[in-house]
Amino acid sequence: MSKPAVEKRYTLSERVYLVEILKGLVLTWRHFMFNFRASFRPGPHTVPTCWQYPEDRREISPVFRGEHMLCLDEQGRELCVGCGMCAKTCPAQCITVKMAKVAEGEEGRYAGKTYSQGFNIDLLRCIFCGFCEEACPKGAIVLGQGYELARYTPGECQLGKERLLANFRKAKEEGKLKPKKRPVPVAGEAAKEAGAEEKGAKAKGTGPAPAKKSSPPKS
Ligand code: SF4
Numbered sequence: 001m002s003k004p005a006v007e008k009r010y011t012l013s014e015r016v017y018l019v020e021i022l023k024g025l026v027l028t029w030r031h032f033m034f035n036f037r038a039s040f041r042p043g044p045h046t047v048p049t050c051w052q053y054p055e056d057r058r059e060i061s062p063v064f065r066g067e068h069m070l071c072l073d074e075q076g077r078e079l080c081v082g083c084g085m086c087a088k089t090c091p092a093q094c095i096t097v098k099m100a101k102v103a104e105g106e107e108g109r110y111a112g113k114t115y116s117q118g119f120n121i122d123l124l125r126c127i128f129c130g131f132c133e134e135a136c137p138k139g140a141i142v143l144g145q146g147y148e149l150a151r152y153t154p155g156e157c158q159l160g161k162e163r164l165l166a167n168f169r170k171a172k173e174e175g176k177l178k179p180k181k182r183p184v185p186v187a188g189e190a191a192k193e194a195g196a197e198e199k200g201a202k203a204k205g206t207g208p209a210p211a212k213k214s215s216p217p218k219s
């Protein structure tokens with residue numbers, strides 16, 4: 001059985017529509033004036049509701065995980081030793097590394113005794129989890145602030161070593177390098193270190209004096 005239709009009684013102003021139309025126009029005008037006034041404000045972006053990309057760009061958080069880079073040390077030597085830890089940790093299996101020994105006379109180019117002869121990241125597979133950065137023992141691979149990842153061909157999504165090094169140089173020039181991470185103490189290692197320090201102090205005789213055995217009270 002169909003429900004009976006409810007007859008709504010409209011007021012006169014509702015039936016005329018004019019008041020409702022005027023209310024809508026006032027709202028539109030208020031928003032227009034708000035944005036118009038805001039467009040004269042100084043600052044990188046003028047209209048508060050939109051960023052005029054690509055002229056205006058948001059500041060990216062230093063911990064943002066964008067396009068990868070391979071880092072160099074202060075002397076401009078490659079930090080990557082080609083150990084492959086990043087490739088092993090990568091859940092998307094998108095890193096390929098080929099390790100090689102540093103040849104005589106090339107020590108100035110590499111920070112370690114080995115280096116990555118080949119290094120590739122397949123951006124099409126990467127999920128930007130950051131595990132590679134976490135796993136790297138040398139702090140060589142870092143996910144930078146590059147977020148413009150659109151490419152025309154699949155081939156352009158293959159980040160080779162030169163591209164990764166260029167990403168680092170560019171970020172350095174623009175002052176967009178991530179702050180270096182503080183090493184996280186491992187629980188077991190911290191306890192070992194504390195034990196070693198205590199032993200050393202005892203050997204030197206500078207450690208805390210051993211507690212004296214208390215003798216039972218004489219009756
Ligand atoms: S960010 Fe994650 S998915 Fe991308 S290369 Fe690193 S470990 Fe692999």
Ligand code: SF4
Binds near residue numbers: 082139
């Ligand atoms: S980036 Fe780091 S983890 Fe990956 S191969 Fe190089 S040194 Fe090893």
